[in-house]
Amino acid sequence: MGIVEPKILRGFRDLLPTDMIALEKIISVIKDVCESYGFIPTSTPAIEYKNILLAYGEETSKEVYFFEEPDGNMVGLRYDLTVPLSRVIAQYKNLPKPFKRYQVSTVWRYDKPNPGRFREFIQFDIDAVGTSSISADSEIILAIYDCLERLGPSFIIRLNNRKILNSLIVFAGIEPNMARSVFRVIDKLEKQGIEVVKQELGPGRVDISGDKIKGLGLNEVQIKKIEEFLSLPKNTCSEAIDSLKELFKSVKGAEEGIDEIKEIHDHLDCLSIPDGKIIIDFSIARGLDYYTGPVFEVVLTDAKEYGSVVGGGRFDELIGYFTGENTPATGASVGIDRLLEALKKLKLVKTKPSTADVIITIMVKDKLGEYQKIAKKIRDAGIKTELYVGEKTSIKEQLKYADKQDIPVAVIVGEDEFTRNEASIKDLRVIKKQKIEIGEREAYLKERIGQKKVPMGNLVEEIKLMLKK
RNA sequence: GCCGGUGUAGCUCAAUGGCUAGAGCACUUGACUGUGGAUCAAGGGGUUAUGGGUUCAAGUCCCGUCGCCGGUACCA
Structure with a gap:
């Protein structure tokens, strides 16, 4: 053909x-x-x-x-x-x-x-x-x-x-x-x-x-x-x-x-x-x-x-x-x-590949409805929010995607967070802004750079604070 | 439209007319199954814009076409 x-x-x-x-x-x-x-x-x-x-x-x-x-x-x-x-x-x-x-x-x-x-x-x-x-x-x-x-x-x-x-x-x-x-x-x-x-x-x-x-x-x-x-x-x-x-x-x-x-x-x-x-x-x-x-x-x-x-x-x-x-x-x-x-x-206009400010990562596949609820809550607060819809569902892939799209904040909710009614929010800009000196990958992973655990009830407020930085 | 330059991997560029067209960056995979950086290893990628010609031999030389860049003309 x-x-x-x-x-x-x-x-x-x-x-x-x-x-x-x-x-x-x-x-x-x-x-x-x-x-x-x-x-x-x-x-x-x-x-x-x-x-x-x-x-x-x-x-x-x-x-x-x-x-x-x-x-x-x-x-x-x-x-x-x-x-x-x-x-x-x-x-x-x-x-x-x-x-x-x-x-x-x-x-x-x-x-x-x-x-x-x-x-x-x-x-x-x-x-x-x-x-x-x-x-x-x-x-x-x-x-x-x-x-x-x-x-x-x-x-x-x-x-x-x-x-x-x-x-x-x-x-x-x-x-x-x-x-x-x-x-x-x-x-x-x-x-x-x-x-x-x-x-x-x-x-x-x-x-x-x-x-x-x-x-x-x-x-x-x-x-x-x-x-x-x-x-x-x-x-x-x-x-x-x-x-x-x-x-x-x-x-x-x-x-x-x-x-x-x-x-x-x-x-x-x-x-x-x-x-x-x-x-x-x-x-x-x-x-x-x-x-x-x-x-x-x-x-x-x-x-x-x-x-x-x-x-x-x-x-x-x-x-x-x-x-x-x-x-x-x-x-x-x-x-x-x-x-x-x-x-x-003249660098007077932002050149960004995405308009989203927040990405919701998917950790637990059979709780999609829960993630959609979270997304709706953030959207209702007037924040542009993308729910990850890709097929590769490892957290690594999702963060890589967010990074490439220049989306500033990721929301991560896994089994741990669900049981405690919490959410992790991660400021993806932190790594780009300052060179972080962590040689070992293990230490780097443990560091959870730019990340913060917040009660689910405060999610929107915490995201707003993070975006303001 | 006219004059000049230029065209090699996604990008930036190498390769005296001569062996299988290379490098850096980017990309994919793995080291690493809940974390995008860094590092290391491996991998994919090319009809050398295109059509013809010269030559034992063309990415390289010649001609046409197309694209791009610069200048000039035009611009309701």
């Missing part, structure tokens, strides 16, 4: 318990924060009609998984959570506005896989729809700020405004249809440096591997003006705002974007958020075409190689493709997979 070779698609991956436990933990922290801000959960299908997925234009299509249903409908896997959100807003017209929702779901893109970047990945989106108020943008940024504070990594939130970049196009005298390309180039500033940016704005350059990168062909005056913009003093947010105001004083309509970013800054200032954690960076544009106002992204300062782990901004024109009317919206998207990889590397 042929054996089927076990393999998975390129860019896809399995999440084994250790990763999955860490992932769930991260998600639950973010959910808690969202709900503490009054964002409410939504869910939409993984599959949408093709024309829905293509609502913003055909150019998106090459990275989307499309397929035909047996009855001929053309459908596809969602590639983000914003398109389904727009559909939902258009479809359920009586949703309360502002509609503040969060959604954590899998999305699919046929991209080139990278470390921390997969073809199937999880997005955590937070959005506020139906309000132009900048306070919505501030709330989302604050929620993201709180999430990161609770998760623990050091980070920087970079803020900008698409309107400011649009003013730059006017300021530098660039054709409006070049705007998008210019934004794409200046977005590279942080990673590549000013010289590369200037080359790409102008004649182009040749990269390390010998590839030619075409330049945008801007003239020297235009490049000079962009450089002036990018090198504005911005040690503090107020300094950045003031210097930009000065630079753009003759640009018509430039106040709007500057005022918006100032408003966000004022909100954050009231909460005494340290100036270095949320900064203004005029180079960030975000890859997406659809942003219309404030934009921001987050990098982890000790794990920069994962790129931005959160990105977001205002997209006032997007939902209109479905509603036919102007529907302002702003949001953020957390790259959960990148965050997981980064937090693992």
Whole structure:
């Protein structure tokens, strides 16, 4: 008989318990924060009609998984959570506005896989729809700020405004249809440096591997003006705002974007958020075409190689493709997979193979019912408790299993304990924590390291005490 | 997509074109039938990613494919 070779698609991956436990933990922290801000959960299908997925234009299509249903409908896997959100807003017209929702779901893109970047990945989106108020943008940024504070990594939130970049196009005298390309180039500033940016704005350059990168062909005056913009003093947010105001004083309509970013800054200032954690960076544009106002992204300062782990901004024109009317919206998207990889590397998330805190070992096979009673008692007290169900029933095997699963406490009840109405509880962490100097195996066994006999009536209390250590 | 590197046991890696492809860790078993550590002993594990070619002889050299890593491009 042929054996089927076990393999998975390129860019896809399995999440084994250790990763999955860490992932769930991260998600639950973010959910808690969202709900503490009054964002409410939504869910939409993984599959949408093709024309829905293509609502913003055909150019998106090459990275989307499309397929035909047996009855001929053309459908596809969602590639983000914003398109389904727009559909939902258009479809359920009586949703309360502002509609503040969060959604954590899998999305699919046929991209080139990278470390921390997969073809199937999880997005955590937070959005506020139906309000132009900048306070919505501030709330989302604050929620993201709180999430990161609770998760623990050091980070920087970079803020900008698409309107400011649009003013730059006017300021530098660039054709409006070049705007998008210019934004794409200046977005590279942080990673590549000013010289590369200037080359790409102008004649182009040749990269390390010998590839030619075409330049945008801007003239020297235009490049000079962009450089002036990018090198504005911005040690503090107020300094950045003031210097930009000065630079753009003759640009018509430039106040709007500057005022918006100032408003966000004022909100954050009231909460005494340290100036270095949320900064203004005029180079960030975000890859997406659809942003219309404030934009921001987050990098982890000790794990920069994962790129931005959160990105977001205002997209006032997007939902209109479905509603036919102007529907302002702003949001953020957390790259959960990148965050997981980064937090693992920074050792800020527990990587454990099991969620159980207690294992009940089986010593007397025909008293299974008794063991189940013990397990129930501990579970009823809110402690995660596993009853050993393996076939190898020697105590040695059971403890080895518990050790491998990193379960901290074992309950051992044999004939002795049953007759005395007692239980032995054993702290399995003790051996790992300190090297115990016992040479002889016999002495080691006698020592019963980390073990304690307690009356059955006190079992739950004693376990709680042991777990607290 | 393009450029470069790389692929040997579960993991980390050895092996001048030449004898039966090795080691450490991990794993299994026993010393030890109510105790996970340490120690000792034994054991299992490989189509050298894959398909072709050169050669008396290929893990080793050449070509294709696939995977992985790095860079670059793209990213609604």
